[in-house]
Amino acid sequence: MPARPLNRDERFESEALPQWRSLFRTACRLMRNTHDAEDLVQETMLRAYRAFDRYQPGTNIRAWLYTILHRVRLDGTRRARRAPGFTEIEEDTAAVRPAQELVAAGGLDLSRALQDLDEPFRTAVVLRDLEELSYEDIARITEAPIGTVMSRIHRGRKALRERLKGASS
């Protein structure tokens, strides 16, 4: 007897959800801490679930999920900038010296250099060098021409190499 075809929810659970680790790994490189990375992965998965009817079976599910993750992250950045009443605390007021600075004072390693890399270079390098996505996929995810993707990867790697050189000299 032929196996019953999976329904929508079952397909999502078997195809999309297992990708959460790979999304989390990327999110950790793009966000400031694992808490924010988890929030980003959760929001990405919820949006992916709601939009799963628009996913074409047989195409690259990781690239599709990364496209959503990229949009969620951009939306979050824009929302944070727009939030009424959101003010950043000045460095020297009562509040609080961040623990991260102390950690950073200990040395500049590759992980830190990657965290400090400006956008859109960081996303390009992370998607290429950590997730090994093709230029074509990265172009689709970041909505940029392939030539721009190549240029961003080039400049991102160059900046990383220079930072590492600066840190070791």
Added chain:
Amino acid sequence: MSCNPERVTGYVDGELPPEEGQAVEEHLRGCAACREQVDAERGLRTRLKALPEAEARAGFEGHLHQRIRFARPSPLRFLVPAAAALAAVLLWAGGSPVVVAWELSRDHDHCFGMSTLPAEILTSDPAAAAARLAPPGLALPSLPRRAAGLELVGGRRCPLADRRVVHLYYASRENRVSVFLVPDGVRLDDRYATDSRANAVRLLRVAGTTIGIVGEDDDVVAAFEQALLQTRV
């Protein structure tokens, strides 16, 4: 062909069309600078791939499954408010004080660990903070402007339990204390004290709301709790 570093990057990644790849290869034979770039980029890629990976918290995968399950359209849509409340309770693993303490401690580290506090409002006026942050339909218990040498600096509605938890930041030059107002879902008789994730945590029940106090220094947290109880007597 003259030096074209971006194309060399494309060559390293095997992303050039065959004829362009061949042109780069020929150029490399005579150009030490571009060969050096190839080696450097390959070396960097190897190092990037070898970076240690962060772990998600234990139970995150289960939590994700649960969130997806709650996102499913239900034939009983009129029960959505009840489902939302249930989701909040489930987030706390049945309202266990141990789990609640752990989550609050984690959020304390999260907020105070950032380069700027993720405050929705920066104020030392508790009434202004309450007016801005109280979830719809809920009144917050009144809180002090200062306690145990710390002063209110601001707050936010934190993502825990569907943003129904209010997180207030108190700080002095030396210390930081978080005060959380949790409207529902915690199984708590009266008071609960523990150490969680290297922070001191106190939970107490005031007028139907659970107040969580979290800080690095146990004495400061205890003094803050006392000050809070005294202002309420």
